[in-house]
Amino acid sequence: MSTPRRAAVLGSPIAHSLSPALHRAAYAELGLDDWSYDRFDVDEAALPGFVEGLDASWAGLSLTMPLKRAIIPLLDGISETAASVEAVNTVVFTEDGRRVGDNTDIPGMIAALHERGVEKVESAAVLGAGATASSAVAALAAICTGPVTVYVRSRERGDEMRGWGDRLGVDVRVADWTSAGEALRAPLVIATTPAGTTDALAGAVPDAPGTLFDVLYEPWPTALAARWSAAEGTVVAGLDLLVHQAVLQVEQMTGRGPGPLAAMRVAGEEALAAREH
Known part of the structure; x- marks a missing residue:
């Protein structure tokens, strides 16, 4: 008889996390009936x-x-x-008792873009300069052949993003947030800001936009994403990122792969729909 195994998501606040729904759906699809996944506010x-x-x-x-x-x-x-952006979102406990960290956000971003047909772009724009923005720059290192313009609110954050660019081999250029409307003309725009931050930019969406990757998944769609879709641009949602990075986590933690992407996406969509009602 196999030994029950445990996993969980940690953070603070954590009640909003969709990770339990995604991972539990994966366990069910993989037949891992003795696995459990919880959330803890830490x-x-x-x-x-x-x-x-x-x-x-x-x-x-x-x-x-x-x-x-x-x-x-x-x-x-x-x-x-993980070392490239000094951020770990995944820890695996090995059989010999070691704790090993990884970052699945970066390959998750790349996989989400590939799923929407975005393989290479000549330039890109990033809205925001927090931890997710540094992961976005790391992902762009793999798919962007030219400059990445980051729109920030402070000189300090701009300096930080230039530093990440130097470290990751990306030509990062910094622009002030007041000119963020110009970002929307880039072939790929990655919005990494908190809910509501980009709402005022919706009116600046061009007539034939490229691809918008908005890392938010709740509330969805954001005003920017809704306007982008209305203009027939390609939109990659935060749920896409969440699911793709979780697929990689499941594979690493369970040793089973490939992770059941479709089942995990459905579980995420159903969990979000339940919250709306």
Whole structure:
């Protein structure tokens, strides 16, 4: 008889997370009836104690804000991908007891774009300069052959994004947020800002837009995404990113692959629909 295995998503706040719905759907599809996946509200101060308290039944953890950097000192090693942006969203507990960190956000972004037919672009724009923006620049390193313009609200954030560009081998150029409407003319626009931030830009969507990747999934669609779709541009949603990065997490934690993308997407869509009602 197999030993029950556990996994969970940690963060604070965490009640909104769709990860349990996605991972549980994957376990059901893969026949892993003795696996469970939960969510725990854990902040940076509580993280070391939580990790130390885990027993051998644990297979892995998903990390969301504010823990993606706080987890790193608690690990035995991290992947090159995670090291490239100093952020871990996935921890796998190996059979020999090691804690190994990875970042599935970056390959998840690339996979979500590929699914919508975006393989290469000559230039791109990123709205925002937080942790997700650095992952976006890392993803663009693989698909953008030219400059990436990042729209920011402060000089300090602009300097940080230039630093990420230098580190990742991307030609990052910085522009002030007041000119963010110009970003929408880029062949690929990645919006990484909190809900409501880009609403005022919806009126600036061009007549024949390229691709918008909006990392939000709730509320959806955002005003910008709705206007983009109305103008017949390609839209990649935050749920697409969430599902693709979760597929990779499931594969790493369970050792089973490929992860059941379709079943996980349906579970995410149903969970969001249930919240709306």
